[in-house]
Amino acid sequence: MTTNGHVKHLVVGAGFAGLCAAIRLQEDGETDFLVIEKGGDVGGTWRDNTYPGAACDVPSQLYSFSFAPNPDWSMSFSPQPEIQAYIRRVAEESGTLDRFRFHTTLESAAWDDDAQLWRTEVSDPTGRHTITSTTLVVGAGGLSEPRLPDIDGIEGFDGELFHSARWDHDVDLAGKRVAVIGTGASAIQIVPEIQKVVGHLDVYQRTAPYVLPRNDRRYGRLERLALRHVPGLQRLYRTAIYWGRETYVPGFTLQPKLALPAKKMALANLAKGVSDPELRERLTPIFEIGCKRILISNTYYPALDSDNVEVVTDRIAKVTGDAVVTEDGVERPVDVLIVATGFFTTELPITGHITGRGGRTLAEQWREGGMAAYKGTTVPDFPNLFMLVGPNTGLGHSSMVFIIESQVEYLRDAIRTMDLHRYATVEPTPAATEEWNADLQRRMRRTVWNTGGCSSWYLDEDGRNTILWPRSTFAFRGLLSEFDVAAYDVTAARTASPSRPATAEEVTA
Known part of the structure; x- marks a missing residue:
C-alpha cells in the first residue's frame, strides 16, 4: 500500500456487511474501492467467535446472501465453521478479494470539508498510511468489540x-x-x-x-441434492422461513x-x-x-x-x-x-475514531443524545458516511443479512444519485434525521423491549433503545428501497480536483 492514495469508496470491515458492499459495488461497475479489515480473513463475527458450540440462531437458508444461496448447509441451523467457510467461498468467487486489505486497522477518519473527501489513517504491518476517499462505508458490526465485566479484582x-x-x-x-x-x-x-x-x-x-427448543435437523443427501437441482426449491425454503420469522x-x-x-x-x-x-x-x-x-x-x-x-x-x-x-x-x-458478557453495542468503539465536519467524533455527537442516524445509515455533519448495521437496525427475530442487503441497496442508489447529478457530498438534514428517530422512539414505547420489565443490552444508559428496529423487516426494506435525496443537503462537485488521485491499483499495490 502506498503512503498516500485515493479510492472512490473505502469500506471498513470484511464481515457480511463489508463483503456485501464490495460485491454489489462491483456489480454496479464501481471497481474503485478498497475494503480494510483489522483481522486476517473475511468473516467478522463468524471469524472471531470460535468457541465450542458456536452456531447461528437464525436458520441457514435465511442467514445467507439472497444472491449467493448455499444448497450444501449440513444443518437447518448452521455451525460457525460452515458459516465462515460460506463467507470465504462467496468472497473468493466474487472476484473482489484483490481489493481487500487484511491486518489493516482504521486509526482515524476525518472529513476534509475543503477537499470534500475523507482522510483515513490506517496501520498495517508495514506502518501507518493515509487513504483518501469520496465515501466512507462503515461495516464494522455491532457485535465486534468484546465487553469485559467491571468486577473488582x-x-x-x-x-x-x-x-x-x-x-x-x-x-x-x-x-x-x-x-x-x-x-x-x-x-x-x-x-x-x-x-x-x-x-x-x-x-x-x-x-x-427464555430458551426455546432448537428445532434443528440435519439435511439429508437427497434433500441437499433437491435444494441444488430443483428450480425454486431453495427460494421457497427461504421465503417460508422469512415469513415464519416475521x-x-x-x-x-x-x-x-x-x-x-x-x-x-x-x-x-x-x-x-x-x-x-x-x-x-x-x-x-x-x-x-x-x-x-x-x-x-x-x-x-x-x-x-x-x-x-x-x-x-x-x-x-x-x-x-x-x-x-x-x-x-x-x-x-x-x-x-x-x-460471556457481550459486546460494546450502544457505544461502538469505532465511532471514537471518526470525525465529522464540526471537528467532533461520532462518539462525541452521540454521547449527547444517544446513537441516532437517518434510516440507520447516514448522519448529519458526517457527509458521505454510510453505516451498515447502524443505530436501530438490529433484529430480535430474523436475519441481519436481510437488513445488510437493504442498507447496501440504499448505498448503491445513493452512489448512483451522486454520480448522475454530480454531487460531491450528501448529508441527511437534521430535520429529516430528527423526524426519523422521533418516530422510531414513539414506536419503541409500546414494544416489549421497553415494557417487558427487563434491562438489556438493547438499551443505552438513558434507557433508550438504540439497537433494534421496531417494525417488520419488509417495512425497513421498503423505506430504504431508493435514495431519497430530498431528505439530504447536497453540494455540487467541483470541476477540477486539487490533485490527481491515485488509482485503486496504486493504492493497493
Whole structure:
C-alpha cells in the first residue's frame, strides 16, 4: 500500500456487511474501492467467535446472501465453521478479494470539508498510511468489540481468563474448575459443550433468559441434492422461513400477549430439561418473553441440571487470584474464568475514531443524545458516511443479512444519485434525521423491549433503545428501497480536483 492514495469508496470491515458492499459495488461497475479489515480473513463475527458450540440462531437458508444461496448447509441451523467457510467461498468467487486489505486497522477518519473527501489513517504491518476517499462505508458490526465485566479484582486473577469471543484454544479444560460469567446467546452454546469435559462448572447468572427448543435437523443427501437441482426449491425454503420469522413481530412491537405460545414453549423446554424444582425456579425468567434476546437450545437446561454444574445467582462481589467471591461471602475456587458478557453495542468503539465536519467524533455527537442516524445509515455533519448495521437496525427475530442487503441497496442508489447529478457530498438534514428517530422512539414505547420489565443490552444508559428496529423487516426494506435525496443537503462537485488521485491499483499495490 502506498503512503498516500485515493479510492472512490473505502469500506471498513470484511464481515457480511463489508463483503456485501464490495460485491454489489462491483456489480454496479464501481471497481474503485478498497475494503480494510483489522483481522486476517473475511468473516467478522463468524471469524472471531470460535468457541465450542458456536452456531447461528437464525436458520441457514435465511442467514445467507439472497444472491449467493448455499444448497450444501449440513444443518437447518448452521455451525460457525460452515458459516465462515460460506463467507470465504462467496468472497473468493466474487472476484473482489484483490481489493481487500487484511491486518489493516482504521486509526482515524476525518472529513476534509475543503477537499470534500475523507482522510483515513490506517496501520498495517508495514506502518501507518493515509487513504483518501469520496465515501466512507462503515461495516464494522455491532457485535465486534468484546465487553469485559467491571468486577473488582478480575485483572488480578492468576488462572486462565478470556472472553467467549476470543476463545483460547490452547487452554485445556479437562478436569478443571471452570466458571462462566453470563447466560446470553454465547453462554448457552458454550455451557453444554464444556460441561462434558470440565471437573466442575459454575455458571453465574444475573437474569434467567427464555430458551426455546432448537428445532434443528440435519439435511439429508437427497434433500441437499433437491435444494441444488430443483428450480425454486431453495427460494421457497427461504421465503417460508422469512415469513415464519416475521410472525414474531406483532408480539414484540404491538401486543406482548401475542407471544404467549412462545412463552409456553420456553417454559415447557425448561420443565423438560431441569428436574430439580428449586433450580427450575431460579431459571424461570421474571420478565416478558422478547424483552431480552430469545435464545434457542435443547442442551442448555440438561447441562445445568448435571451433577458437576452449579448455577450461581448471587451477585459477584470480587475475583481473587484463584476464586470468585459472591456478595453472600461464598468463595468458589476456579482454574479458568470465561466471560460471556457481550459486546460494546450502544457505544461502538469505532465511532471514537471518526470525525465529522464540526471537528467532533461520532462518539462525541452521540454521547449527547444517544446513537441516532437517518434510516440507520447516514448522519448529519458526517457527509458521505454510510453505516451498515447502524443505530436501530438490529433484529430480535430474523436475519441481519436481510437488513445488510437493504442498507447496501440504499448505498448503491445513493452512489448512483451522486454520480448522475454530480454531487460531491450528501448529508441527511437534521430535520429529516430528527423526524426519523422521533418516530422510531414513539414506536419503541409500546414494544416489549421497553415494557417487558427487563434491562438489556438493547438499551443505552438513558434507557433508550438504540439497537433494534421496531417494525417488520419488509417495512425497513421498503423505506430504504431508493435514495431519497430530498431528505439530504447536497453540494455540487467541483470541476477540477486539487490533485490527481491515485488509482485503486496504486493504492493497493
